[in-house]
Amino acid sequence: MSDKEEVCPKCGKPLGEITTTKSGRQLQRCTGGSWNPETHQTEGCVFVKWIQAEPKVLDEKCPKCGAPLVLAFTRFGKKMKKCSTSGWDKEKKQAIGCDYIEWINGTTEPLDEACPTCGKPLVLYTTVGGKRMKKCSTSGWDKDQRVATGCPYIEWLKPGEGVGNGEEFLPPEETESSSNQ
Numbered sequence: 001m002s003d004k005e006e007v008c009p010k011c012g013k014p015l016g017e018i019t020t021t022k023s024g025r026q027l028q029r030c031t032g033g034s035w036n037p038e039t040h041q042t043e044g045c046v047f048v049k050w051i052q053a054e055p056k057v058l059d060e061k062c063p064k065c066g067a068p069l070v071l072a073f074t075r076f077g078k079k080m081k082k083c084s085t086s087g088w089d090k091e092k093k094q095a096i097g098c099d100y101i102e103w104i105n106g107t108t109e110p111l112d113e114a115c116p117t118c119g120k121p122l123v124l125y126t127t128v129g130g131k132r133m134k135k136c137s138t139s140g141w142d143k144d145q146r147v148a149t150g151c152p153y154i155e156w157l158k159p160g161e162g163v164g165n166g167e168e169f170l171p172p173e174e175t176e177s178s179s180n181q
């Protein structure tokens, strides 16, 4: 870490303190913006800088090569276990090392948005297949009665559609761009 204060690339104001989301991701918001709980919108500058967390080394071994697995997040909040020997050769633009990846089932992430139906917070849900939707945090599924419970609000997001603010400033997700298999 350097002492140099980081400034917002959008408005030049200093970035705020590092905060951690419930899902464990870290971010810094621009001090030029503020959350208005009445309108449920960020006023002023909406820049958010996501901090790339160090991959967490897991107490599990890669089934392919025996090296430790690490827990990694993609830019959209998907979680995966991947082999700690895997990497990305920037010059050759190809994956190097062991290619073992195990996606972790759908993830949810709290959103700074209120449900238009009931006013409760929305969550961002990512399916195993990487589809994303905003849904109401009160929604659930009654396994016995086989009916949805709580608020039915769901909004599917088109692939690539941004959620929250500042995602466009993230570096490209290298591990997802490799289509060789």
Ligand SMILES: [Zn+2]
Binding pocket: 008, 009, 010, 011, 012, 013, 030, 031, 032, 033, 045, 046, 047
């Ligand atoms: Zn700003």
Ligand SMILES: [Zn+2]
Binding pocket: 062, 063, 064, 065, 066, 067, 083, 084, 085, 098, 099, 100
């Ligand atoms: Zn491996």
Ligand SMILES: [Zn+2]
Binding pocket: 115, 116, 117, 118, 119, 120, 136, 137, 138, 151, 152, 153
């Ligand atoms: Zn709702």
